[in-house]
Amino acid sequence: xxxxxxxxxxxxxxxxxxxxxxxxxxxxxxxxxxxxxxxxxxxxxxxxxxxxxxxxxxxxxxxxxxxxxxxxxxxxxxxxxxxxxxxxxxxxxxxxxxxxxxxxxxxxxxxxxxxxxxxxxxxxxxxxxxxxxxxxxxxxxxxxxxxxxxxxxxxxxxxxxxxxxxxxxxxxxxxxxxxxxxxxxxxxxxxxxxxxxxxxxxxxxxxxxxxxxxxxxxxxxxxxxxxxxxxxxxxxxxxxxxxxxxxxxxxx
Amino acid sequence: xxxxxxxxxxxxxxxxxxxxxxxxxxxxxxxxxxxxxxxxxxxxxxxxxxxxxxxxxxxxxxxxxxxxxxxxxxxxxxxxxxxxxxxxxxxxxxxxxxxxxxxxxxxxxxxxxxxxxxxxxxxxxxxxxxxxxxxxxxxxxxxxxxxxxxxxxxxxxxxxxxxxxxxxxxxxxxxxxxxxxxxxxxxxxxxxxxxxxxxxxxxxxxxxxxxxxxxxxxxxxxxxxxxxxxxxxxxxxxxxxxxxxxxxxxxxxxxxxxxxxxxxxxxxxxxxxxxxxxxxxxxxxxxxxxxxxxxxxxxxxxxx
Numbered sequence: 389x390x391x392x393x394x395x396x397x398x399x400x401x402x403x404x405x406x407x408x409x410x411x412x413x414x415x416x417x418x419x420x421x422x423x424x425x426x427x428x429x430x431x432x433x434x435x436x437x438x439x440x441x442x443x444x445x446x447x448x449x450x451x452x453x454x455x456x457x458x459x460x461x462x463x464x465x466x467x468x469x470x471x472x473x474x475x476x477x478x479x480x481x482x483x484x485x486x487x488x489x490x491x492x493x494x495x496x497x498x499x500x501x502x503x504x505x506x507x508x509x510x511x512x513x514x515x516x517x518x519x520x521x522x523x524x525x526x527x528x529x530x531x532x533x534x535x536x537x538x539x540x541x542x543x544x545x546x547x548x549x550x551x552x553x554x555x556x557x558x559x560x561x562x563x564x565x566x567x568x569x570x571x572x573x574x575x576x577x578x579x580x581x582x583x584x585x586x587x588x589x590x591x592x593x594x595x596x597x598x599x600x601x602x603x604x605x606x607x608x609x610x611x612x613x614x615x616x617x618x619x620x621x622x623x624x625x626x627x628x629x630x631x632x633x634x635x636x637x638x639x640x
Numbered sequence: 641x642x643x644x645x646x647x648x649x650x651x652x653x654x655x656x657x658x659x660x661x662x663x664x665x666x667x668x669x670x671x672x673x674x675x676x677x678x679x680x681x682x683x684x685x686x687x688x689x690x691x692x693x694x695x696x697x698x699x700x701x702x703x704x705x706x707x708x709x710x711x712x713x714x715x716x717x718x719x720x721x722x723x724x725x726x727x728x729x730x731x732x733x734x735x736x737x738x739x740x741x742x743x744x745x746x747x748x749x750x751x752x753x754x755x756x757x758x759x760x761x762x763x764x765x766x767x768x769x770x771x772x773x774x775x776x777x778x779x780x781x782x783x784x785x786x787x788x789x790x791x792x793x794x795x796x797x798x799x800x801x802x803x804x805x806x807x808x809x810x811x812x813x814x815x816x817x818x819x820x821x822x823x824x825x826x827x828x829x830x831x832x833x834x835x836x837x838x839x840x841x842x843x844x845x846x847x848x849x850x851x852x853x854x855x856x857x858x859x860x861x862x863x864x865x866x867x868x869x870x871x872x873x874x875x876x877x878x879x880x881x882x883x884x885x886x887x888x889x890x891x892x893x894x895x896x897x898x899x900x901x902x903x904x905x906x907x908x909x910x911x912x913x914x915x916x917x918x919x920x921x922x923x924x925x926x927x928x929x930x931x932x933x934x935x936x937x938x939x940x941x942x943x944x
Contacts, residue, residue: 460862461861461862463859464856464860464861464862465859465861466859467856467857467858467859468858469859472857478850478853478854478857480850480851480854491854492854492858494645495645495860495864495865496860496861496864497864
């Protein structure tokens, strides 16, 4: 579903590459946590998967599209097969919940009939029935993120990219969002989630890809936030003290 | 493509920066009015040239008793000289170029003078003998007056050969300069209109950057994202150019036809038909200008 091969990304004016020869393969239906300190390359990797940016070298394939060579007029059609949510929700404050979701369908030219059917369905799915006519400013953070999730999945994407979706939420609310993401994943959508939230990663025991200084430091199935002794696929040897100091204090 | 959605977006954008939109309307209005006036002036010049050049004659003025001695040493042109001049006009060399000619004697020249200067004190002092007898020559091709001038300059009994077009050319030069000035002003204003449109569109895009970000994220096509902005510029400029077209048409109808044409009844002026030729061109120019300016602005603002 997502295949990243030998990707290096060097931003102008920076001495160290943001991504250094990274290779990663994500299967259809996977649920992957992308963890690592700020500046470790998580966001650069997400941007490449969204085709917000292209790598300096290497190849990125998402849903069968070669994102290095894709012509710019095809990018919008690629993004329609992809859902994205962010830490800051990115809702339109002047539109209601239903209008926010409908907007994303209107701008890709879906019919009014389809929108009238799909929007209430997806709002029910994320648990926002009865709040369709509220403005985002009247909702709690968790509810706003649900709206953003509804918008991301209303077009039934094959891949959902979530960039720290619980970053602005308290643990109880995060819990609800994670339950929702798991349900979306169970319905067949591949989910890639970048996060700093140690509790969530430890509890869900999904595949964990840990980035450090632009490289993949560890890629482990059914793992927690910190590398454990039962680690089955160590990528390279590491220093416990360094790792702990990062994982406790590394959050920006 | 959902028509209602695009229309809603345009209306939203136009309402959001009303003052900029009004300035776009005014600038396109004024600049295109200049363009329209300049093109009408050109049409007018063309029309007058056609009319007057066709009627312009070459005058072969004959010597009188008061002509200066250096060109007319023999004084008043004698009957023999007149006959030889007329024979030259009839000769096979000049005949192919000449449509017709007629002779104007002292009496006819005097009558015409009295008519033209009626009420002027000059009319009282002038005597028929002071006015030139003249061969008025109409040419088949008025631009070939050179042939007559060369044939008769310096011939005995001829005081001067004069092409009436030389008087007309002065008038046309003035009109031409006026229309060129109008075109120059119009060009400057069109540049500022284009810059103003692109600034307005960029401002509009900036105030809607959140929407644009989401549209890009969910995979709206570039065309769909850009269209409302381009149409926004086009709508504003179309209003301005429609006003300009209206202004040009009313100048033709009320000033040219309603005032000038009644004051100068023997001159042919541009009419509403000419105005109706210019007006759609103005609107088309306004639409094209704004589409290009706003398209360029939004393309630079929105990179994928």
